[in-house]
Amino acid sequence: MTSAHPERNGAESTELLAKYPAASKKMGNVVKFASDNRRPYTPVDSRIIKLSVKDLVIGYLDKQTGNTMVAVDKVTVDIREGEFVTIVGLSGCGKSTFLNSVAGLVKHQQGEIRVNDRIVTGPGRDRSVVFQKASLLPWRKVGRNITYGLELSGMKPAEARIKASHYVNLIRLNGFEDHYPHQLSGGMQQRVNLARALACDPEVLLLDEPFAALDAITRELMQGELLELCEKVGKTVLMVTHQIDEAVLLSDRVIIFSARPAHVLADISIPIPRPRKNHVKDSDQFRELMAQIWSVIEGNANIGGGI
Ligand SMILES: Nc1ncnc2c1ncn2[C@@H]1O[C@H](COP(=O)(O)OP(=O)(O)O)[C@@H](O)[C@H]1O
Ligand SMILES: [Mg+2]
Secondary structure, three states, X not given: OOOOOOOOOOHXXXXXXXXXXXXXXXXXXXXXXXXXXXXXXXXXXXXXXXXXXXXXEEEEEOOOOOOEEEEEEEEEEEEEOOOXXXXXXXXXXXXXXXHHHHHOOOOOOEEEEEEOOEEOOOOOOOEEEEOOOOOOOOOOOHHHHHHHHHHHOOOOHHHHHHHHHHHHHHOOOOOOOXXXXXXXXXXXXXXXXXXXXXXXXXXXXXXXXXXXXXXXXXXXXXXXXXXXXXXHHOOEEEEEEOOHHHHHHHOOEEEEEOOOOEOEEEEEEOOOOOOOOHHHHHOHHHHHHHHHHHHHHXXXXXXXXXX
16 A cells, blocks of 8 residues: 555654653653554553454545555554543544544455454444534434434334433433424534434444534533533443544543544543533643643644644
8 A cells, every 4th residue: 555645653752752741741641652553552441342443544545546545544442331532633634534434434454443342344233423414314303313223223113212212301302302403403403413323322422523513602512411411321432523622521531643644642541530511621630631632733743744
């Protein structure tokens, strides 16, 4: 496979450590600066591994030149049951490509993805995805959008309605079941999308910038809602975002991708106690974590990733 980008190696991460020793020493929570991105970080944790991605390589073929542009380069990530893990990185670094591959929507060329130890070969009911734009069926009312996935899996409509009503309550959509998507605001539509994804009871919930299309105020509110929701349902979540504050607020771990082709620069634990509320954003701990993550991203951009 030929790459349109120079091969990256561990040297740049070593440079990062040299450049930002204070941040990592002071915080003591950088579980791994990837001096060799081929070596995975394995947390000491007895929870089972729900999602395991090993040495994933994904490239896109340019049909005109015949070259392959490598978007994801040997990424290894393990996520344990109930963990909320977010991937952050510059725009265009390969976050969505990685998430889509875990969803089974984009083929990888090398490596392996496993959910509950089963190899992923395509989309499956063990994973639900929420994209940036709410992908609701415009001709179905809210309630029937939420039951759609359940009905597809063969559940009887009455049973599906009972199951869906649990998530309608959880995400405070009561009273909106008979509205059509176009009658809802963007934030409400994204809540329906979340309810629909959760109603399928996936092993892993995948979120790709779920609030990026919303205005700033709605985004803040939705972050709080998702925080509360995840703490209630205890799902295993993999999210990608370029909003560092969103990542720190919601996550147990933040994984930083390099500029394209993406590899893991750092895997940072977020030791802010739960339950969390939006106002933790005002704390020194939050600000230090933000600075720590930002310094890694900025360092990588200065080294040659580009913004
Ligand atoms: N379907 C595709 N075909 C070809 N190139 C793609 C495709 N999707 C994404 N890319 C390219 O792969 C790189 C990573 O894109 P993406 O994963 O969408 O980045 P991110 O989500 O981090 O912004 C970008 O250079 C983008 O242009
Ligand atoms: Mg993206």
